[in-house]
Every structure is written in structure tokens, then in C-alpha cells.
Amino acid sequence: MAAAQDCSLFLGFDFSTQQLKVVAIDGNLNVVHQNNVQFDSELPEFRTQGGVHIHADRLTVTSPVLMWVQALDLLLDKMKKAGFDFSRVRALSGSGQQHGSVFWTRGASETLQHLDPDQDLKQLLQDSFSVLDSPVWMDSSSRRQCDALQEAAGGAQRLAHITGSTAYERFTGNQIAKIRATRPEEFQSTERISLVSSFAGSLFLGGYAAIDYSDGSGMNLLDIRSRTWSQICLDAVAPQLDLLLGNPKPSSSILGPVSSFFVQRYGFSQSCRVVAFTGDNPASLAGMRLQQGDIAVSLGTSDTVFLWIEDPHPALQGHVFCNPVSEHAFMALLCFKNGSLTRERIRNECAGASWELFSDALRDTPLGNGGNIGFYFDSMEITPPAVGVHRFDPQDVQVSSFSPQVEVRSLVEGQFLSRRLHAERLGYCIIPGARVLATGGASSNKEILQVLSDVFNAPVYTIDVSNSACLGSAYRALHGLSAESGTSFSDVAKNAPEPQLVATPHAEAQEVYDLLLQRYARLEERVLQKTRP
Structure with missing residues (x-):
């Protein structure tokens, strides 16, 4: 047999x-x-x-x-x-x-x-x-x-x-x-x-x-x-x-x-x-083998977030789809236009066009950035629909500039706080055992991934998704033969290559970012009111 x-x-x-x-x-x-x-x-x-x-x-x-x-x-x-x-x-x-x-x-x-x-x-x-x-x-x-x-x-x-x-x-x-x-x-x-x-x-x-x-x-x-x-x-x-x-x-x-x-x-x-057959985004979720509580973050020209969620809360931004590998679950998708190009601009302006110096800035600044928060929408963002650069000091006073190192961390923390905020608004919640799967060009930068791990208070793994829709479709073909007998997709796909663990959250991360996320949400609403036509 x-x-x-x-x-x-x-x-x-x-x-x-x-x-x-x-x-x-x-x-x-x-x-x-x-x-x-x-x-x-x-x-x-x-x-x-x-x-x-x-x-x-x-x-x-x-x-x-x-x-x-x-x-x-x-x-x-x-x-x-x-x-x-x-x-x-x-x-x-x-x-x-x-x-x-x-x-x-x-x-x-x-x-x-x-x-x-x-x-x-x-x-x-x-x-x-x-x-x-x-x-x-x-x-x-x-x-x-x-x-x-x-x-x-x-x-x-x-x-x-x-x-x-x-x-x-x-x-x-x-x-x-x-x-x-x-x-x-x-x-x-x-x-x-x-x-x-x-x-x-x-x-x-x-x-x-x-x-x-x-x-x-x-x-x-x-x-x-x-x-x-x-x-x-x-x-x-x-x-x-x-x-x-x-x-x-x-x-x-x-x-x-x-x-x-x-x-x-x-x-x-x-x-x-x-x-x-299914859509390419759902097939990619299958190819990445997301599980309950997982979130996949693709760090490219645009940043895309895939979520596995059980209790969806559809919003005016983002999309909620039926989950392709679990009949009673859902998947969500969020797209953020200001991704790698914005990271490259801040690298050029604040780190001498060097990713090494950019990484040094992330290492040398504290979690939470001393309370400084920034929004970096070089072009009109999709989620949320806002534009412009907006910086706030620890007292929520808008300021015109940060020091170069603070600017670097402000950008990266702000991007990942935004990803987490809008994921949670769609129904995502961080549960024990949750993982963040990182893909795309910026996933090669360990310091960026460390910030991602801290903001989400979850371990970050890297995964190759170059053929994720094709692979997901092939996995689903195999799963289809056994799904009627109750075999789960995760059981069928258990022999697939495992993602690689690259970052785990610092002990103080949850306390820092749970509070910072609440401030970020309030400040985002201020930015939206300011830029709304």
C-alpha cells in the first residue's frame, strides 16, 4: 500500500x-x-x-x-x-x-x-x-x-x-x-x-x-x-x-x-x-500551511497580510474569505501599499543607504521607541486610506522630525503596529502557539523580523512561498481524496518542509506593545481625520 x-x-x-x-x-x-x-x-x-x-x-x-x-x-x-x-x-x-x-x-x-x-x-x-x-x-x-x-x-x-x-x-x-x-x-x-x-x-x-x-x-x-x-x-x-x-x-x-x-x-x-479549484490567495494560504492563530506577513513592494481567523469581523478595509482548508474557519487578507519602498527611503535618508546601519538603529533603540510613534504613507495608503508622514512624541504632540535612529524604529514599529491593529479589527487574536510566517524581500533582515516578533508577541518563522499557490493546489488535491473521511489538511500536509524559526519576542514585548497599540489606534484616527477629504 x-x-x-x-x-x-x-x-x-x-x-x-x-x-x-x-x-x-x-x-x-x-x-x-x-x-x-x-x-x-x-x-x-x-x-x-x-x-x-x-x-x-x-x-x-x-x-x-x-x-x-x-x-x-x-x-x-x-x-x-x-x-x-x-x-x-x-x-x-x-x-x-x-x-x-x-x-x-x-x-x-x-x-x-x-x-x-x-x-x-x-x-x-x-x-x-x-x-x-x-x-x-x-x-x-x-x-x-x-x-x-x-x-x-x-x-x-x-x-x-x-x-x-x-x-x-x-x-x-x-x-x-x-x-x-x-x-x-x-x-x-x-x-x-x-x-x-x-x-x-x-x-x-x-x-x-x-x-x-x-x-x-x-x-x-x-x-x-x-x-x-x-x-x-x-x-x-x-x-x-x-x-x-x-x-x-x-x-x-x-x-x-x-x-x-x-x-x-x-x-x-x-x-x-x-x-x-480555488483562488490564488486561498491557495497560497494552503501552500504556506497556515494554522489556527497564524498570520503570514509578506514584506514586499506592498505588504500583504494573510490571517487564519475563527470569528470574523469584516470591516471597511480588508477582505474576509471562507477558509480553503477548514470548512468552518475563515481567512482574511489585508494589503498595505507603503511597504519596501518606504523602508528603502528611510534607509537612504537615515542610515546612509545601508541595511547594516538600518539594522544597527533597530538594535540600539528600545522596544516602544521611548513612546515615539510615526505614520509613513509616502503614497495614498489602502489600509487605512491616509497619506503623508505624521510623527508624534510620547505626549502625542505632533513633531516635524525624529533623530535618524528613532526614525528607523518609528517606521518599522509603526508598520507592524498597523498590521496588527487592522488584523485584530478583522477578528485576529494572538493565541498560545500562534506563529508569524514572514516572506518577501525584507524577511531576510533579522532585525526587522525581531521587531515583527515583538509587536505581535509571537515567534517569527521564514517560509519560501515562490510557488505557494501551485504547491497549495497540489496539497489540496491530495487532501481532497481524504477530506470526506475527516482527515484534516494539516495531517495531509505534515510532511511539507518546515518554516525556519528566526525570532522570538523579548520578555517585555507584550507589556510594551499592548499599550502602544492602543495609542497607535487613537493617533491613526487623528491622522485619518486630518487627511480625510
Whole structure:
């Protein structure tokens, strides 16, 4: 039995913005194959830049759906030429860029069920879409529809309470409303609406794949607590929209066997199962193997925070999604625009452009920075919506400058106090055993991570997430086979590489930062009142 398990493979696909990637793992979670297709360079006929078409209004951003189809043809052909043995694949799953939507035309379901293995998918499906260019996450052209949805739901906070987020232009419900208003003929000829994730799952299934709870909660349409479509939101977007969306399903669902097209064309086993596909952010949470109480902080150009939460409190900033690996939990996502570029600016101005001197400043200043607090929003921040640099002394008096060393610690502490404050407002709480998983460029700086550990009063680990969405999808494929019997995702993924412990909080950290967080919250409100238009 063990030998059979060792021979089994599990595939994870990621239909991302700029490329299609795949990772194959064995039953022990070892990566045995990786491959990809770059859209711009390998499929130049679609004339994308960064995988998208940016339209004349600069607000409308789309991707050609047939490009994704042809990319799958090309990727599987690459794997076949590399000698990949598809017959060993027991299950597959995948992810797609969140918020993108695919509009299937009438008759597409019949086409999917009778694919000719002697032809490419692109040839077979070229007439299967009522909208040829799919709206994607970069689109911001649906403000009017967002306002209408929020009004129908009873306001922004009420919509966030229901769906996990206020109305965002990129979210699928608002994009559907826009297509219905501006392209009524194409909308009328639509038989099914998929997310990029469920569209990709449909290709492998040979029929329409259900939208999973986790990616579905990035649409402004799903009630995240009942895990059903919100009738208020559906009615605000289009009549009988539930018929076009189908019923959502748990993220660990086995949707069925792989289509006979893939059995005959590539040699997949008839017993290979298709596990529900999800969004790239939920798949990354699976790839990072977050557990209850964990928080992942990606320290890049923008800083992104992923949270595992049990009792969500959706707010006007941030997003709450259904958790992709635990049926009754939630995940939250926060994005902060002023990340590494701001850290680099302060390094250049206060530490002679030297990360070593920047680290020295953090080592040589006390926890809590003597009560000095700063807000550094070089560009308009997302969370909270504020701009400018604002410094406060220990008496909460605004001052024009700090000494260089105080400025360095003020920046780093302020950034992490902000991450913690807004995480807690969404329902995160620090519990015994909680971990902070750090990724991104700044996670190589041990002194920055020490401040992160102190502010959150939790140990910090570093983790490689270069292929987290793909790996998470492969882990989820394996989990899908055993989820119905009650096996947890953490049990399935226990053999994955462990993150590395890099920092533990100082003994006095909790006392210092619990008090400082309360001051930071009050001062943030002052900054917001000052900068609010």
C-alpha cells in the first residue's frame, strides 16, 4: 500500500495573471515536476502585456479567455515531451487569479462533454465564450455598479458583514452587473458564469465546475457565514443570477473524474479525480500551511497580510474569505501599499543607504521607541486610506522630525503596529502557539523580523512561498481524496518542509506593545481625520 502511495502523483495548477504554472508532488509532498507557460512571450498572438489588455480608458483591464485555454494545451504538451507520466496522477486541483470571470455561451456545456481528443482545446472551445476578453482583478471600471450594490445591501458596512468585503470594482458581482448593463446581447447569450478558478476546473472536468466557497467569497455575492449566495446581492446584480452561477461547494470537494479527453489525449487515469479549484490567495494560504492563530506577513513592494481567523469581523478595509482548508474557519487578507519602498527611503535618508546601519538603529533603540510613534504613507495608503508622514512624541504632540535612529524604529514599529491593529479589527487574536510566517524581500533582515516578533508577541518563522499557490493546489488535491473521511489538511500536509524559526519576542514585548497599540489606534484616527477629504 505504501509503495502504491509512493507511485502516486498530485498536480497543482495556477492560472495566474502572467503565466500558467504547474507543480507535481508525490505522496510524501516531494516536488517531482514543475513547468510553466509565459503568456506574453509564448503566446504573442494574443498581444498581452503582463498577461492583460489595458483598454483606452485605463480602467478596463481584461485577458483573452482563449489564451488561458491555449496555455493549457501548451503546458500539457510540454509535460508530455518531458516524459511526465500522467497515468500516475491520482488527483489534481488548481487556482486562478482571484476576481476574474469567464462567460460561457449557450451550448458550451455540450461542447465540454464531447471534446475530441484529436484536437487542441483551443480549437474545440473557440466558440464557447460569449465574452472573449474576461474582466480580471486589475479592472477598476465598475464604480457605478459598486455604489448600486452597496445601496441595495444597506450600506458598505452591511455589505461587508454579508460578503466579507465592501464593494470593490474588481469583484465579480460588480463586473457581472457591468457586463449586463453595457453588453446586454453577450449577457443574454451566457449559459454559465465561472471564476477563473472554476473555469480551469471545468476544462479538466468536462463540464461546469462549481465555484468553491473560498474563491466565491471574493465576489461580493456569497454570504460568508451561510456559505450560500446572498439573495439581496444576487437581485442587485441580475435576475436569476443563481442559475448562471450554480451552487457553490466546499473547497475540498471532489467534483468528479477527469474528462475522457485528458485520458485519451495525455494518458491520465480514468480514476484521477478533480478537486475543486480555488483562488490564488486561498491557495497560497494552503501552500504556506497556515494554522489556527497564524498570520503570514509578506514584506514586499506592498505588504500583504494573510490571517487564519475563527470569528470574523469584516470591516471597511480588508477582505474576509471562507477558509480553503477548514470548512468552518475563515481567512482574511489585508494589503498595505507603503511597504519596501518606504523602508528603502528611510534607509537612504537615515542610515546612509545601508541595511547594516538600518539594522544597527533597530538594535540600539528600545522596544516602544521611548513612546515615539510615526505614520509613513509616502503614497495614498489602502489600509487605512491616509497619506503623508505624521510623527508624534510620547505626549502625542505632533513633531516635524525624529533623530535618524528613532526614525528607523518609528517606521518599522509603526508598520507592524498597523498590521496588527487592522488584523485584530478583522477578528485576529494572538493565541498560545500562534506563529508569524514572514516572506518577501525584507524577511531576510533579522532585525526587522525581531521587531515583527515583538509587536505581535509571537515567534517569527521564514517560509519560501515562490510557488505557494501551485504547491497549495497540489496539497489540496491530495487532501481532497481524504477530506470526506475527516482527515484534516494539516495531517495531509505534515510532511511539507518546515518554516525556519528566526525570532522570538523579548520578555517585555507584550507589556510594551499592548499599550502602544492602543495609542497607535487613537493617533491613526487623528491622522485619518486630518487627511480625510
